[in-house]
Amino acid sequence: MTESHPSPSPLSKKVEIPESIREVEPVRSIRSPVKLVYDFVPSPPVQEYLRSYSKKRILGHRSPIDGAVFVPPRGVDPRHGVLIDEVVELPDRGHVGNFCVTHLPIPGRDDLDTPYVSAWIHLDGANVGFLGLVAGCDNDEVHIGMRVQAVWKKEEELGNTAENILFWKPTGEPSIPPDEAGNRAWDHDK
Amino acid sequence: MSETEEPLRAELTVEYPFTRTTGDVIGAFMTGLREKRIFGIKRQDGGVLVPPLEYDPVSSEPLTEMLEVSQSGVVDTWTWVDPPRPQSPWNVPHALALIRLDGADTSMLHAVLVDSPSDMSTGMRVTAIWEEERVGHIADLTGFVKEVEESDS
Numbered sequence: 001m002t003e004s005h006p007s008p009s010p011l012s013k014k015v016e017i018p019e020s021i022r023e024v025e026p027v028r029s030i031r032s033p034v035k036l037v038y039d040f041v042p043s044p045p046v047q048e049y050l051r052s053y054s055k056k057r058i059l060g061h062r063s064p065i066d067g068a069v070f071v072p073p074r075g076v077d078p079r080h081g082v083l084i085d086e087v088v089e090l091p092d093r094g095h096v097g098n099f100c101v102t103h104l105p106i107p108g109r110d111d112l113d114t115p116y117v118s119a120w121i122h123l124d125g126a127n128v129g130f131l132g133l134v135a136g137c138d139n140d141e142v143h144i145g146m147r148v149q150a151v152w153k154k155e156e157e158l159g160n161t162a163e164n165i166l167f168w169k170p171t172g173e174p175s176i177p178p179d180e181a182g183n184r185a186w187d188h189d190k
Numbered sequence: 191m192s193e194t195e196e197p198l199r200a201e202l203t204v205e206y207p208f209t210r211t212t213g214d215v216i217g218a219f220m221t222g223l224r225e226k227r228i229f230g231i232k233r234q235d236g237g238v239l240v241p242p243l244e245y246d247p248v249s250s251e252p253l254t255e256m257l258e259v260s261q262s263g264v265v266d267t268w269t270w271v272d273p274p275r276p277q278s279p280w281n282v283p284h285a286l287a288l289i290r291l292d293g294a295d296t297s298m299l300h301a302v303l304v305d306s307p308s309d310m311s312t313g314m315r316v317t318a319i320w321e322e323e324r325v326g327h328i329a330d331l332t333g334f335v336k337e338v339e340e341s342d343s
Contacts, residue, residue, distance in 0.1 A: 013252045013254045014254060015215055015218065015254045015256065016255050016256055017218050017256065018218065018222070018227075018229055018256050018257065020225070020227060020258065021218060021221045021222055021227065021229075024221060024224075024225060025221075026217050026218070026221050027217050027218075027220035027221045027224065027326035028211060028212060028217055029210060029211045029212060030209070030210060030212055030216075030220055030326065030327055031207070031208070031209050031327070032208050032209070032210055033205065033206060033207045033208055034205065034206045034208060035203065035204070035205040035206075036203070036204045036205070037201060037202070037203045038202055038203075038204075039199055039200075039201055039202075040199060040200050040201070040202045041197055041198070041199045042197075042198055047197060047198050050198055051195075051198070107205075107207075160198055
């Protein structure tokens with residue numbers, strides 16, 4: 001209700017609403033959705049990365065500067081601006097670097113029950129995390145440093161997509177100490 | 191990537207379902223559209239802005255005096271839209287025009303339905319047509335069509 005807000009005078013003055021619409025319910029808001037549909041063609045390293053998913057393989061790129069491993073492979077080390085062409089295969093195991101419990105549904109994702117847990121998954125051997133869902137345990141049990149492994153789709157459903165990994169489930173292994181989990185490990189390397 | 195393979199591609203969609211509050215001036219304009227009326231707002235020099243703005247675009251003075259303008263006016267300039275866009279009011283090619291309604295000093299962007307570009311010209315007169323069901327949105331105004339010339343007067 002506009003009336004309940006103090007007027008930011010003197011920038012604003014009372015607007016004279018035309019008499020012909022003074023007695024009808026005023027419009028106070030409008031829907032103005034923004035939508036962009038576009039054709040996405042991944043870069044060559046990401047093409048290779050996505051195709052490898054169909055063989056249940058996860059690829060990364062190793063920096064020629066310091067050996068840091070990036071996943072997904074983007075073809076460059078963004079810290080140094082150098083090209084990368086060394087491909088490394090990564091295991092489908094790692095730990096939770098950070099996570100978030102979300103209580104709001106994603107439009108169009110009716111398969112995803114709320115609340116769900118999304119997390120930065122740090123694969124063993126990778127120096128950065130990538131996003132995934134964590135399930136297979138109570139949401140309350142998810143914690144920074146928790147060891148997880150990929151749960152893949154059935155063989156016949158595999159495609160050239162990261163969606164082949166349905167979610168990440170706890171392995172039951174001892175957790176990584178929180179101050180060494182996720183990107184915090186970068187500090188320890190130096 | 192092997193050279194025999196077609197590149198992967200995917201159709202992706204980015205979408206934000208915004209609802210925005212209108213404030214008094216745009217709110218009155220939208221309320222007017224729902225009631226099949228078009229409102230503008232008067233500048234200090236007496237000029238009329240349609241659609242209305244909350245502040246004078248030159249002096250930055252707050253504007254408050256809203257008034258109704260005609261539903262007919264003149265095409266100031268136009269372009270042809272073929273094929274029609276998803277948000278077009280019609281499923282056939284049409285014009286988009288800047289339309290200066292009688293009583294207004296500025297022109298408003300909206301769609302004009304004619305058969306072909308040869309039916310469009312700068313200076314032609316057009317008149318508004320409305321949706322049956324109106325909710326208080328610019329799309330309540332379906333668009334404009336050629337004004338039917340009054341029989342000899």
